Amino acid sequence: MKFSERLYQKVKPVWEKNHQHPFVQGIGDGSLEKDKFRFYMIQDYLYLIDYAKLFALGAVKAHDVATMGRFARLLDATLNMEMDLHRQYAKKFGISEQELEQAQPAPTTLAYTHYMLHVAQNGTLAELVASLLPCMWSYHEIGQALNQIPGASEHEFYGDWIKMYASEEFGELAQWTIDLLDEEAEGKPERELERLEEIFLNTSRFEYLFWEMAYHKEMWPTDD
Numbered sequence: 001m002k003f004s005e006r007l008y009q010k011v012k013p014v015w016e017k018n019h020q021h022p023f024v025q026g027i028g029d030g031s032l033e034k035d036k037f038r039f040y041m042i043q044d045y046l047y048l049i050d051y052a053k054l055f056a057l058g059a060v061k062a063h064d065v066a067t068m069g070r071f072a073r074l075l076d077a078t079l080n081m082e083m084d085l086h087r088q089y090a091k092k093f094g095i096s097e098q099e100l101e102q103a104q105p106a107p108t109t110l111a112y113t114h115y116m117l118h119v120a121q122n123g124t125l126a127e128l129v130a131s132l133l134p135c136m137w138s139y140h141e142i143g144q145a146l147n148q149i150p151g152a153s154e155h156e157f158y159g160d161w162i163k164m165y166a167s168e169e170f171g172e173l174a175q176w177t178i179d180l181l182d183e184e185a186e187g188k189p190e191r192e193l194e195r196l197e198e199i200f201l202n203t204s205r206f207e208y209l210f211w212e213m214a215y216h217k218e219m220w221p222t223d224d
Contacts, residue, residue: 003185028146040214050113108213112206126184
């Protein structure tokens with residue numbers, strides 16, 4: 001069994017909850033309230049800024065030029081392909097560039113990105129990949145599932161989101177990252193594999209918390 005298959009079995013219950021979350025379901029059937037998606041887009045924009053830094057750190061920790069180059073392409077895809085979609089959506093939802101640039105991260109956004117950056121800066125290349133992979137892999141899986149719903153990919157507000165994450169291009173990026181983790185895990189002692197599993201599970205849990213945060217528009221508690 002490949003290490004990625006072992007990870008998938010481990011996190012399957014968490015990912016199932018992601019699929020069934022009302023935020024994700026609402027994107028699929030078009031019933032999600034626009035103000036919730038608007039909140040999500042702003043927080044995800046902030047998330048992607050830090051997520052892109054993981055690819056830059058991946059290029060630093062890579063063992064060969066080919067891997068460095070692929071991380072550079074992932075950085076480019078995130079900064080341009082994904083964030084361009086966010087900027088397009090920002091216009092649809094009346095979000096100005098100024099609002100995006102001045103937005104503050106919610107507690108969950110801050111905790112999630114800081115955890116990944118902590119792992120990436122202090123750990124091995126394998127640990128870095130384990131931290132960033134759940135987002136990419138689970139989004140492609142969600143995109144593919146929602147794309148099967150008749151008319152979902154043509155929805156005025158959510159269709160482009162579904163099409164991007166269901167796309168073959170995004171799937172190829174996810175598969176390359178899966179393959180890299182399998183390669184990096186090869187021959188490692190069980191103690192190190194368990195550490196990778198823990199990281200992968202933690203960021204999978206953060207994925208669920210991110211959907212939950214967006215659905216309830218959770219920011220910092222007030223003093224009242």
